[in-house]
Amino acid sequence: MSAEATTIRRRGGNERKYRMYRLQKASAPYIFILPGVVFYLMVTIVPMITGFWMSFHNWSIIRPTQPWVGLANYRKLLADPLFWTSMKNTLTYSLGVVPLQMALALLVALLLNTGIKGKKFFRLLYYLPVITPLSIAAVIWTWMYHPNLGIFNQIVSIIGLQPQDWLGDPNWAMFSVILVAIWSGIGYRMVVYLAALQGIPRAYYEAAAIDGAGRWDVFKYITLPLLKPTTLYILVTSVISSFQVFGLINVLTGGGPLDATQVVVSYIFKRAFGDLQFGLAAAMSFVLFGIILLITVIQWKFLGREVTYE
Amino acid sequence: MTNRMSRYGAMILAVVLLVGLSCSVAAQKKVTIVHWQHHSPARFEVVQTFAEEFMKQNPNVTIEIESVPESDYFQKLLPALAAGSGPDTFQIPAGQVPAYAASGVIQPIDSRVATAQQIEAEFIPPAIKRLKQGGKYYGFPVDTQTIVLFYNPALFKAAGLDPDRPPQTWDELIKYAQAMNKRDDKGITTQMGVATGGYGPVLISLMIQNGAPLWDTKAKLPDFNLPQAIEALKFATDLVNVYKVEDPQFGSRWNAFRQEKLGMVFAHPAMIGSFRATVPDLEFRIAEVPAPKAGGSRSTLLTSWAYVVSNKAQSEICSKWVAFMTSAEAQKHWTLSTGDLPSRRALLDLPEYKNNPLLAPCMESMKRSVPAPWTTRRLDDELIRKAYQLVTLKGETPAAALKWLTTEGVQAEKEQQELAKP
Numbered sequence: 001m002s003a004e005a006t007t008i009r010r011r012g013g014n015e016r017k018y019r020m021y022r023l024q025k026a027s028a029p030y031i032f033i034l035p036g037v038v039f040y041l042m043v044t045i046v047p048m049i050t051g052f053w054m055s056f057h058n059w060s061i062i063r064p065t066q067p068w069v070g071l072a073n074y075r076k077l078l079a080d081p082l083f084w085t086s087m088k089n090t091l092t093y094s095l096g097v098v099p100l101q102m103a104l105a106l107l108v109a110l111l112l113n114t115g116i117k118g119k120k121f122f123r124l125l126y127y128l129p130v131i132t133p134l135s136i137a138a139v140i141w142t143w144m145y146h147p148n149l150g151i152f153n154q155i156v157s158i159i160g161l162q163p164q165d166w167l168g169d170p171n172w173a174m175f176s177v178i179l180v181a182i183w184s185g186i187g188y189r190m191v192v193y194l195a196a197l198q199g200i201p202r203a204y205y206e207a208a209a210i211d212g213a214g215r216w217d218v219f220k221y222i223t224l225p226l227l228k229p230t231t232l233y234i235l236v237t238s239v240i241s242s243f244q245v246f247g248l249i250n251v252l253t254g255g256g257p258l259d260a261t262q263v264v265v266s267y268i269f270k271r272a273f274g275d276l277q278f279g280l281a282a283a284m285s286f287v288l289f290g291i292i293l294l295i296t297v298i299q300w301k302f303l304g305r306e307v308t309y310e
Numbered sequence: 311m312t313n314r315m316s317r318y319g320a321m322i323l324a325v326v327l328l329v330g331l332s333c334s335v336a337a338q339k340k341v342t343i344v345h346w347q348h349h350s351p352a353r354f355e356v357v358q359t360f361a362e363e364f365m366k367q368n369p370n371v372t373i374e375i376e377s378v379p380e381s382d383y384f385q386k387l388l389p390a391l392a393a394g395s396g397p398d399t400f401q402i403p404a405g406q407v408p409a410y411a412a413s414g415v416i417q418p419i420d421s422r423v424a425t426a427q428q429i430e431a432e433f434i435p436p437a438i439k440r441l442k443q444g445g446k447y448y449g450f451p452v453d454t455q456t457i458v459l460f461y462n463p464a465l466f467k468a469a470g471l472d473p474d475r476p477p478q479t480w481d482e483l484i485k486y487a488q489a490m491n492k493r494d495d496k497g498i499t500t501q502m503g504v505a506t507g508g509y510g511p512v513l514i515s516l517m518i519q520n521g522a523p524l525w526d527t528k529a530k531l532p533d534f535n536l537p538q539a540i541e542a543l544k545f546a547t548d549l550v551n552v553y554k555v556e557d558p559q560f561g562s563r564w565n566a567f568r569q570e571k572l573g574m575v576f577a578h579p580a581m582i583g584s585f586r587a588t589v590p591d592l593e594f595r596i597a598e599v600p601a602p603k604a605g606g607s608r609s610t611l612l613t614s615w616a617y618v619v620s621n622k623a624q625s626e627i628c629s630k631w632v633a634f635m636t637s638a639e640a641q642k643h644w645t646l647s648t649g650d651l652p653s654r655r656a657l658l659d660l661p662e663y664k665n666n667p668l669l670a671p672c673m674e675s676m677k678r679s680v681p682a683p684w685t686t687r688r689l690d691d692e693l694i695r696k697a698y699q700l701v702t703l704k705g706e707t708p709a710a711a712l713k714w715l716t717t718e719g720v721q722a723e724k725e726q727q728e729l730a731k732p
Contacts, residue, residue: 060729061392062413147559148498163498165559170703258699273384275688275722276409276729 051282059279066279073283083284085259086267087291089174093263094242096178097185102234104182105189106227110219112190113197123194127187134184138251141180142167170260173253177261181248189234196230197223232303236296243292264288341627342372346387346397348380352583352648353453357635359643364634371627391415391620398623399632401452404440404614405685408730411443416618418446420629436612436681437653449616450636452644454653455578456675457515457610459597460585465490465501465573476574476597480545483574483600487555490573503555504574505563506546508698510691512576515610516542518680520602525683530727532684532719534697534712542602543708547701558702568592578613579672582649598671598678612679613690614653645669651676685730686722693718 055073057066077083108126112119129137144151145166153163166176204222213221224231246265249255255262255270264284272281347357354377361373376397378386390396402410410416419429429438429447437451463473469489477483487503494500506512517524522538525531549556564581566572568589576599585592598608617632619625634640641652645663651672652658658677663669682690697715700706 058728060409060413061388062410062415063729064414146561148561168558256696256699257703258696273388275686275725276388277725 051285054279055282055286057279059282060276061278062276069279073280074287076280077284077287082259082262083264083267086262086264089259089261090243090245090263090265092174093178093181093245094239096174097181097242098235098238100178101182101185102189102231102238105186105234106193106231108186108190109193109197110223113194123190126190129184130187132184134247135251137180137184138248141176141252145176167253168257170258173257173260177249177252180252181242181245184248185238189238192230192234193227196227200226228303232299235303236299239295239299240292243288243295340370340372341624342374343399343623343628343631344374344376344397345631346376346378346383346400348383348401349377350648352587353377356643356647360635360640364631368627368630371631373631394622396620396622398620398628399617400620401615401617402449403687403690404449404451404616405682405687405690405726407441407448407616407618408443408685409726410618411448412730415621416448417621417623417625418443418448419450419619419633420625422626423629423633432655433653434655434658434676434679436679437614439681440614440685441616449618450632451614451653452617452636452650453580454612454614454651454676455511455580456612456651456672456679457512457576457599458579458672458675459574459599460567460577460581460594461574461597462567462570462572463593463595465570469573473595476595477600479600479604479606480602484549484553484555487549487573488553491555499557499560500571502557502560502563502566502572504549504576505556505560505566505572506549506576507563508546508558508695508702509576510689510694511578511611511613513543513546513694513698514682514690515576515599516546516602518609518611519599519607520545521607523683531723532689532716534716534719535709536712539712540708543697543701543712545602547698547708550702567594578649579651579669579675580649582668582672583647584649596668596671598675607678608675609678609680610675612676612681614681684719684723684726686719686726688722689719693722 054066056068056070058069058072059066108122112122112126116122143149147153147163147165147168150166152166157163164172166172200223204226205218208218208222244265245263246269249261249263249266253261255266265288268281268284268288271277271284345357345361347353354375357375357377361375365371365373387396387400387402396415402416407416411418424432424447426442426445426447429450433451437454438447441447441449441451459476461473461476466473466486469486471486471489477486483504489503490501491503492499492501506516514524517534517536517539520538520542522534522536522542524534524536524539526533550558560566560571563572563575564584567575568585570592579596582596585594599610601608617635619628619632636653638652638654638657641650641654641657644650645652645657653676657663658673663673693715696718697711700711700714701708
């Protein structure tokens with residue numbers, strides 16, 4: 001065999017190796033993310049597509065054949081007053097919980113970011129509701145709201161106001177649920193804000209101090225703008241989770257009295273698993289999805305511009 | 311020739327023996343029955359006892375019981391049935407049997423275990439009415455309950471009432487409740503006369519007692535726009551709004567009764583077990599519900615679940631297992647342990663029940679009981695409770711509330727009837 005042929009074969013061998021190397025390099029990231037992608041497809045994308053398909057059928061989970069009904073489920077939900085009541089209640093809940101929860105979480109984070117004594121104890125105290133099981137929290141709050149024995153009515157009686165049936169009166173039930181939701185969610189948001197506050201470089205504050213800025217100016221022109229990405233994150237996730245509230249309302253009021261605390265997700269659950277109307281429930285889920293998506297896009301559009309101080 | 315014949319004979323014998331052996335092996339083949347039901351500690355214990363006994367009698371059978379909390383029960387059962395990985399036997403509300411049967415996820419009770427005629431001869435009609443589809447029974451009744459009146463004799467005595475003479479009419483009930491009701495100087499209830507809790511089966515029972523059929527036989531749909539139903543709802547809501555002998559702000563009626571702060575409460579007989587388990591020293595008595603007027607009806611709503619067999623399960627052995635859990639012996643056990651009422655005709659007049667002051671009125675109420683004519687579960691409690699709250703919380707008239715209830719009930723029933731179409 002000539003030396004030339006050997007060289008070509010060797011070169012050919014190297015090319016194969018090189019091609020293999022390039023292929024491996026190109027495919028390795030996909031192989032690594034493959035399990036995650038498969039899992040995500042399995043638990044999110046496939047159910048979403050199936051759910052969308054279901055929404056066009058009179059779908060009963062136990063029936064072997066599911067008749068196609070086109071847009072009938074969407075028309076039915078548009079004409080369902082209870083769906084719109086639950087949507088209105090969800091909006092009330094969201095507007096009641098999110099702004100107050102965020103403001104209080106920021107306030108607590110600002111206080112705990114100072115040299116206050118017992119800082120660790122207070123952080124623990126505010127975070128405790130986050131790790132308290134919902135069912136236990138609900139029992140405690142139910143007792144606090146008890147019309148005859150609860151602490152709330154003891155307090156309102158002392159200040160001369162009329163005792164209320166906090167969870168049993170349609171006029172007060174949503175307010176009472178919002179209060180519990182705020183209490184249970186401050187801790188998590190406080191921790192996120194605290195981490196963001198500690199990430200703001202001291203140099204900005206020192207420069208502001210040299211320029212003679214007051215506390216309010218420092219907060220308004222340095223802290224708040226630099227917290228904007230964090231605020232956006234908390235706002236988006238809080239709004240989404242407030243639209244998806246279920247467990248808290250389920251254990252506190254079950255949606256009552258007289259649907260005063262009936263929210264969209266609990267209504268969807270009831271229509272699906274209580275009445276076996278899975279097609280209708282799927283249509284409701286997609287309407288809810290559209291609303292959440294729209295609100296999130298609006299939030300990004302108006303608050304999503306990143307702030308940097310060069 | 312003889313040799314050939316004996317060879318053939320030996321071969322036939324061998325084949326027969328082999329077939330027989332394989333059949334016997336198949337008969338002895340291990341069978342596992344997966345049984346699901348919603349959880350309560352007492353019920354779980356009872357079914358476990360049954361399973362042990364059944365496995366003793368059928369050594370080739372293993373029963374695996376899964377007791378699922380009621381709040382998660384359907385969330386778990388329905389997807390499992392849809393995926394074909396559900397249990398072999400399970401319980402569902404009796405009203406939902408037509409929908410499940412039409413969908414094909416459950417199978418009729420195996421006729422080798424019990425024929426339709428046998429079931430009809432052995433069980434009282436209201437307990438099995440909702441279990442029949444196309445001439446076949448799809449389950450056995452369980453958790454059968456009526457409505458009775460629990461009362462506290464000590465509070466009766468303290469109010470100058472005779473504990474041996476519980477109220478006989480609705481008017482008497484109001485008078486008794488007024489005698490026991492107490493409020494402090496601020497007007498806060500400290501002891502309550504009576505409680506219905508606005509509970510659906512109680513309200514429906516009052517309407518049934520008052521002669522309301524609650525069903526439009528022509529349209530085959532629920533109908534609450536009836537003077538008798540309006541009068542019954544008025545009676546229940548007047549206890550809160552007019553006579554003020556029931557105070558929704560008093561908190562849980564069960565806790566109030568346990569703490570001897572409630573004179574009378576309408577409840578399912580199953581509360582016997584609950585009261586005994588939680589407050590063993592509590593002295594209470596039971597009476598049939600008072601009639602609307604002297605000599606009137608004491609019929610109440612019969613609510614029940616059904617033990618059913620999945621379509622993929624082995625028909626005979628699984629039917630045998632659900633029949634075992636609802637046999638006469640089993641029903642006696644249920645009554646003693648959980649307060650579930652027997653639905654077998656032969657048991658209702660047993661001397662041991664007739665002579666038991668707590669159980670005797672329950673058995674009488676069982677004999678008079680009436681099943682709901684509809685199949686939707688929403689009418690059993692959720693919707694009727696809302697109608698009650700429309701009157702007690704929003705001040706609407708009973709007639710307006712029942713008009714709303716009829717509209718909602720018709721829609722809910724139509725949805726269930728649609729599901730029950732084959």
